[in-house]
Amino acid sequence: MSCSIPQELIEQCIAFHGHSCPGLSIGIRAAEYAQARLNQDGDAVLVCVTETDMCGVDAIQFLTDCTVGKGNMIHRDYGKMAFSFFDRRTGAGVRLLLRPEARQDIDAALAPRQRAIRAGQATAEDEAAAAALRAQLQDRLMTLPLEELFAVQSLEDGLPRPAAILASLVCAACGEQTMESRTRRFGGQTLCIPCFNAREQKI
Known part of the structure; x- marks a missing residue:
């Protein structure tokens, strides 16, 4: 079953991200699932917790x-291709984890060619093969049934708290205003994280 999002909207999404790629396709399909599962009436106030910072987050x-700026997109740097979505009205949530088998063995064929490209050692044949494999993977990700693409876990709790406006404190070292929750105490002083890291020798 192909992606149900209208092609025009997908093209706009690609333009927003800057290019079309397999990673973006994963995010498109995750958004498709979240909208179908949690936003059936169109009135959901969605919150996303992403465990990766890859291309799909833009989708x-x-x-x-x-979005990060509205506080309803939260990044947890776990390095997993997983996305949790919640409806803030009801608290209902779902976690989507990309199934390894969704990528088949395409990655194994693509990886050495990508390494050669990054090292500047790729031949024209390598580059053409890599482009064909990426297109093949992208097509697969956009056409697999959602239940074959993602392992799905229903979530009964874990809805993040709404974003809060916190006080700003002045860093004693650089003098810059810093959100209170991102400051550190060191030697009796309030420091921003970069200044704290510069002084704390164990980091």
């Missing part, structure tokens, strides 16, 4: 209106 921001 989720564009298609679901979950």
